[in-house]
Every structure is written in structure tokens, then in C-alpha cells.
Amino acid sequence: MKNIRLVAQVVLKESIRRKDFYVLFVLTAVICLVMGSVTFYHDNQIVRYLKEICLLLIWISTLVIAITMAARQIPVERESRTIFPLLAKPISRTQALLGKFFGCWIAIAAALSAFYIFFGLMAMSKEHSWPLANYFQAVWLHWIMLGVVIAMSLLGSLAFSAVSANVTICFVAVTFILMLGRHLENVAMGVGEPVRSLLQVLFYAMPHLEFFDVRDLVIHDWPPLHWLTCAKATAYGFVYGAFFLVAACLLFRRRPL
Amino acid sequence: MTANIERPQRNHGAHVAELCLPLLLVGGFCLATNLSVWFRNWPGNRISSNFMRIALGDASRLFANQFFVKADAYFHSGFYPSIYDNQQSFKTPHIAEDSGAMKGRNTGDETRFLAPPRNWLEAFGREFYPTVHTHLSEGGANGEERADTVGEILPWLKLSMELDPNHVQTYIVTAYWLRRMGNIDDSEQVLREGLKANPGNPKLLFDLGRLFFHGRHDSIRARNVWEAGLRDINSLPLPERTNDQNSFSREQILAALANLEAAAGNTNRVLSLLQQLKDVSATPDAVQKWIDDYKSGKRE
């Protein structure tokens, strides 16, 4: 555990000292502030469009940060040969990989906190309320989802030789799941065999990242989820995250550096 | 003894370049000023103050429609069918149907466009997005929304208007909901913007007249606007004058004018208008009953 923590700290330091997060945060903030300064028909309390745009930007930014950060970890260490002095120490490859995962996950948690605090303040300035339970659930589920994405990206970094290939494939996969995951069964019913069976297998096998997307509930002021539902979704995310991490560890242990 | 001073050789090429540069600049400037006048008069130019319409080109109408539907989704607090769901009950956006801007073509149960879940994954997934039918004007998601929360649909309607200023229904819907929120001034402004983009449009004129009559209790302006609408319809060529849309608009205006004149006590004018209405109405019997009731004093 100590080694995992140490590697995670190094990943966190790197993410703080690189500029990616700050650029995306500033961009998101500027766009939202500009959009928020517009008044529609003298009504200062119209806020849902702003919440939607802000949340969309947050989702895009954090996905970019998470996928690119995770995709770079092992390949860049290999290319820059920093992995050799690391693994020449009494640390196993599994510990190194888990350290990378937790480092990325904690870094994205920090980014999410900053984004959502900005979002909350911006929404509160217009609607003068702060539904803490909703916001907490939104952040929590978003963080769990990004954990699955980071694990997926780490696995991809070991499976694919080029970082760019891994990043592209991860983005396409995540976008596909978020947009179509919920509707895959409907689509499957509309096509013939064998595509139908393939789609149904895909429907059951893929991680349903859309479970963690509660933006509509937050934007339109729906009541918060039942906490048991939130717990089930968390467990679901942990299962998939663990699956990708185990696969990544097995791959990392077998491959020569 | 004179000093042998060497003079530097004249670089003719550099001199020529120095002369050509200002000449080119002046020439370019003259050409630009000349051509800009021609360009403004050229029918093919697409100068517009709306950057988004320029950037999106003809796709702006697609986006405008998308944002109109988005407004309807906001009206339902996010509970809305996707392209993979049964859209029978949402063919006509409810915000338009409620406002009377569009004729409703919805069928089926609007609360049940989502079929029952096929498996546990789908059932579990429905916990994470809205699955209950609500209207913002009737309490919204938690049943406790303020009446003016329906204003949340306005940004998308405004965007839709910007992108497709020729889609008249958007102005009517926006104006209607602004009136429902008690914002008469902005409602009038929206209709006027619509008329600026679509001069003489009878639907817009009818709605403006309604605003004056019911919103501002200004019969004179209402009458003027409605009569202007009638004149615009009558001035159209025959096929266009008698198409469904314009026929319906004419009926609406005649009926509204009849009510206005009845409220003012102008009996002859009322009967004249009702007669005109009967001539063009799809339900002349109903109009005849109206005339009879008015004559007998049962209806004012």
C-alpha cells in the first residue's frame, strides 16, 4: 500500500505541474461566465440552460483530462526510460500500475471538485439554492465513472502501442457508450441476426457509463437518487474498474519492458 | 588634391520595390471600396449580423428545429423521447400545441413513450434519468416549481429564432409563454421581431392583436392589427390565399374581430364579420349558430 501511495503522489505532482487542467478549467469558466452574463427577457433567474452548458463542458473537460492523463502514464515512462529506475526498486509492477491508477483518480477528483464548486457557485448565483444532495451524487457518480474510464485507458495503454491510438479508441468507446448505451437494446430489436445477438452481447458486456450521468436530474431539479441506487451504481463501477485494472496488471506483468 | 569618395551604387531594384509597395496598397484600397459597394448590392451576398447563421449556413434551420425541440424537452424537465423511442405522443411539441401555434398531431399516451424495460440493466438505468411526465407550467419535476419556471425554455426558443427567423411558430410559442409568465412587453417585442423577419405574416398579426386585446385591453390597436392581417391575406394571390394556413388564420382573425366588435357594441359590424367568417369557415353551421345566437341576444 505504501508503494502505491508513493507512486500516486508522484502522479498527482505531475498533474499539478502540467498545465492541462488549468487551461480547460479557465476555458470552461470563461465560456460559462460569458453565457451567464446574458439575460433573456429580463429574467435573471433563468439558469437551466447555463447548468446544462456548464455540465457539458465539465464532462468533456474531465474526460479529456482523465483519458489523456491515464493513457500517457506507462508509455511515456517507457519512452523516457523513467520506468527502469522505478522498477529496479523493491516495487512490483502491480503496485506501480495501481499507484498510477490511484494517482490519476485522485488528480481527477481534485479537478472535479474545482469544476463542480465553480458550477455550484454559478448556479447558486442565479437560482439562490444549493441542492447539496443532488450535487454530491452528481460529483460522486461522475468520479466513479471516471475511475472506470481511467482503468480502461490504463489497460489500453498496455494493449496499444501508440498513445494516440489508445486515446482515440477510448474517446470513441466512451462517447459511444454515453450516447447509445441506453438505447442499444432498442437498436438490437430493430436489426436482424447475427447483428442483433452481437449488440445484445455488447449491451450486457460493456460498462454502462450512462448510469453515472445524472445531469438531467441536476439540471431540471429532480429529487436526488435513492442512496441505495447510488450505492448500487458505485458497486457497479467498482466491479468494472477492478476488471480493467486486473486485466491491465496481468498484461503489464507479462510484457517485457 | 580631392578625396576620392566612392559613391554607393544605386540599387534600382530596391527603389522600384519601394515605389511599388505604396502604389499596390493604394490600388488595393481603391479596389476594395469600389467592390464593397457592388458586393452589398449583389443578390448572392450573405451578409448578416447573425454570426451563427453565417457559420452554420443552411444547417442553421436544422439546428433551429433541434433547439425548438430542446425547449420542449425543458418544458418536460428532461423527460423526452430520443430518436430510438416511440415519438407518437411528441410529434407536435407540447409547448407549441398548448400555445395554439401548431395543430396537434400527437397520439398515444405521452406518459408512456418508454416501453417497459426489457431486462434488469435497462430497469436499473432508468433510475438515472427523468422517467415521469411533467410540465413546467404545472409544477415541474418536484411539483413545486414556480409559474415563471417555464421561462427556462426561453433561451432555447430565442436561439431557435436567431437561427431560423422565418419559422413563425417559434415567435408565437415564445410570445405565448411570455404572456403566461405575465411578461407582456417582451411578448410584444418578440412578435414584432417576428413581423420584422416575416412582414405581414397573418399568424403573427393575429397573435399581436390578441396581445393588444387581452393583454393590454387596447381594442383600437387590436382592431388595426387584425384588419391589417385580413388585408394582407386578401392581397395574396388566390392559391396562396386559400391554402390551409392562411384560411385558418383568416378564420381566427374574423372570429377575433367579431368578438372585439361585439364587446364594443358594433352590431352591424359584428354581423358583417360573422357573415364573412361563415363564407370561409370549415364549419359554417357553427358560425350560423353564432349569428343566430347573437341576433337573439344569447351571445354577446
Added chain:
Amino acid sequence: MHGTTQTENQAPAPPQAKDVVRIEHLRVEFRSRELRQESKVAVKDLSFRVGSGEVFGFLGPNGAGKTTTMNVLLGFVNASSGEAYLFGRNVREPIARQRIGYLPELTYYYKFLNAEELLRFYAGIFNIPRGEVERRLDSVLKLVELEHARKRLIKTYSKGMQQRVGLAQALINNPDLLVLDEPTSGLDPVGRMKVRAIIERLKNEGKTIFFSSHELGEVETVCDRVVILHEGELKEEGSVKGLVDKYQCNLEQVFLKVIGFQPEQL
């Protein structure tokens, strides 16, 4: 005349209690991903030992299998067959590396960290107690003359400074075995002298040093024992003095004879 392998002249020595490095019948084969390409055997049936306190030279021409063998010892590569042990522990166990320090040939470290952070990170992995970490940090940074730059990011360091950071991280845990891969490669004469001085100092402290180098003059001066590899096989093994006496020439010529190099080939 080719050198003879150890197995022809003497039976393998019995395992010593103080063997720091022990390699037994090591074979490393790299399978090609291309369909028609054969797999490459980088190391064939290699066996040798390094005793405690020795300065051990690991020699061979390019492509002999030195780096592959070192990679197996350090756990970067898995052996196809055979075993390798560090301090009696199989190299596959991370704990086997607890008492070693490794200086790679090409020294690259996390550019976004400064020297102090980097050394603290590695010290943490070695489980060095907190109080001891500060003392060791000061000591190694002073040894490699980087005290003045300890708070600067490594990306601002010159090549020489980066190599000194490399040496510092190899020594942070006060290792009993130092594995050096071409330690003087790319260094100026002053740098080489300093590295030699450090090796001598560590030797006097009783540390074991295992290093590969192409600077045979240096090896001859510093090393107690050497092995010479060629084409994945062990060609010669013994003390420097013993080999020089046996072949009646300096170490460089011994090397050339063992690998079968003929001057007329030039």
C-alpha cells in the same frame, strides 16, 4: 584462439552463503511477433556467481547479452528458463531488490520533480525511516555535489547533473549491491575519475559492485573478477589477474581473444 567456457575447465562452484548474485542456467528467448521471423535467443545457459564484497565486471561486445542478463536480474525481463537470485531471493520477488542500487546507462528521471523529491520518493519505496531519510538525502546530495540544486526541477539539469542524480538515487538506500550499467559512459575525464573514486570507496566499505563497461582499462584497474560474454554464452570467467596471467596480455587483448576477434578482419 577462442576462450574456453568455464564448464569445460572446472565444475560449478557450490552455492556460497555469501553469494550476492547467483545465476543458474539462465536462458532468455525473445519471440518475434512477425510471422516468418524466428525467435532470438539473447542468453543461452548462463551461470555465474558474484560473491559479497567483490567488484565484478560484466563484459562482452554489443549484443552479447549483457543488458538482457542485467534486465533479468533487475526484474525488467522474465527468463525463459533458469533462475536468478539476489541475496538468495528469486529476482521475480520485488523484495530481492531491497538491498540493491541501480544506475542505468541512460539516466532519465521525472522532469517535473526536483532532486530532493525524487530521492525522497525512492527512499519511501525502500522503506527508509523518516529521520534517516533526511540524513541520507544530505549525504548523497553532498557526495554527488548537487546540494546547491536540490530544489531545482530535474528538467533544468545538465546531462552531467542528471547522471549525478542517477548516482544519488542508486545510493540512497545505502545498497549492499550496486548494479552499474556503463557508469562512465558519456562522462568527461573528471567525471570518470569521480565515479572511479566512488566505486573504490564503496569497495572499501565492503559493498558488492556489479557493472558492465566497455572501458576495459578501467575494468582492469577496478575489478576483482570478470566474466566475458559473447553471443549469449559465457566465454571466460575469472579474476582479472588470473586472466591476464593466463593469456599473457592485458585485459583488452584477453577480451579480443576470447570473443575470437582477429585484427586482420579490419
